[in-house]
Amino acid sequence: SYELTQPPSVSVSPGQTARITCSGDTLSKRYAYWYQQKPGQAPVLVIYKGSERPSGIPERFSGSTSGTTVTLTISGVQAEDEADYYCQSADSSVIYVFGTGTKVTVL
Amino acid sequence: EVQLVESGGALIQPGGSLRLSCAASGFSVSSNYMSWVRQAPGKGLEWVSAIYSGGSTYYADSVKGRFTISRDNSNNMLYLQMNSLRAEDTAVYYCARDRRVVQYGLDVWGQGTTVTVS
Numbered sequence: 682s683y684e685l686t687q688p689p690s691v692s693v694s695p696g697q698t699a700r701i702t703c704s705g706d707t708l709s710k711r712y713a714y715w716y717q718q719k720p721g722q723a724p725v726l727v728i729y730k731g732s733e734r735p736s737g738i739p740e741r742f743s744g745s746t747s748g749t750t751v752t753l754t755i756s757g758v759q760a761e762d763e764a765d766y767y768c769q770s771a772d773s774s775v776i777y778v779f780g781t782g783t784k785v786t787v788l
Numbered sequence: 789e790v791q792l793v794e795s796g797g798a799l800i801q802p803g804g805s806l807r808l809s810c811a812a813s814g815f816s817v818s819s820n821y822m823s824w825v826r827q828a829p830g831k832g833l834e835w836v837s838a839i840y841s842g843g844s845t846y847y848a849d850s851v852k853g854r855f856t857i858s859r860d861n862s863n864n865m866l867y868l869q870m871n872s873l874r875a876e877d878t879a880v881y882y883c884a885r886d887r888r889v890v891q892y893g894l895d896v897w898g899q900g901t902t903v904t905v906s
Contacts, residue, residue: 714893716894723898726893726894729891730893735892769893776835779832780832
């Protein structure tokens with residue numbers, strides 16, 4: 682089955698830049714999406730179509746793609762950004778796949 | 789306000805059945821794609837099922853043949869009928885508005901409902 686691989690954890694100091702990668706064979710052909718999930722809460726969409734930000738999402742969140750790897754970048758990390766982050770794409774036009782998830786810790 | 793509210797989660801024995809409900813407000817379930825996503829305790833997100841606006845339905849291999857997604861257009865409700873439940877189906881189940889047609893992802897999520905199979 683199709684898999685999207687993320688690092689289990691990323692640690693960053695406040696004000697620094699956090700980069701979370703997501704790797705998968707079809708990411709060069711299909712859009713990636715990113716979700717933020719805080720403990721006990723539902724996920725929230727933070728990036729769609731690889732690099733677009735929904736309204737209400739701070740500009741410090743950005744997305745990029747290079748080959749089969751997509752990256753979520755959080756510039757000027759704030760304490761409130763501490764959360765789990767999941768990438769998501771599709772292995773076909775109908776089946777969604779989520780990444781393994783990355784816990785971002787703000788030191 | 790655009791909102792989704794799930795209900796129906798419970799403690800159920802293996803082999804049992806359960807129906808989850810998702811009440812939508814602020815938009816029409818019938819004119820949108822909708823998905824169910826689950827999260828086992830301490831684990832990541834897993835897409836479960838989707839229903840398209842035209843009525844086509846799709847399932848993850850892990851639930852195919854056991855779960856059925858449906859909707860009630862008149863009451864603006866989404867459902868997930870779960871049969872032959874297994875311990876590995878234990879999870880928080882979220883419904884979400886699925887904007888894949890416009891490449892917008894899962895843009896509205898409910899708060900989740902907990903299913904425990906034990």
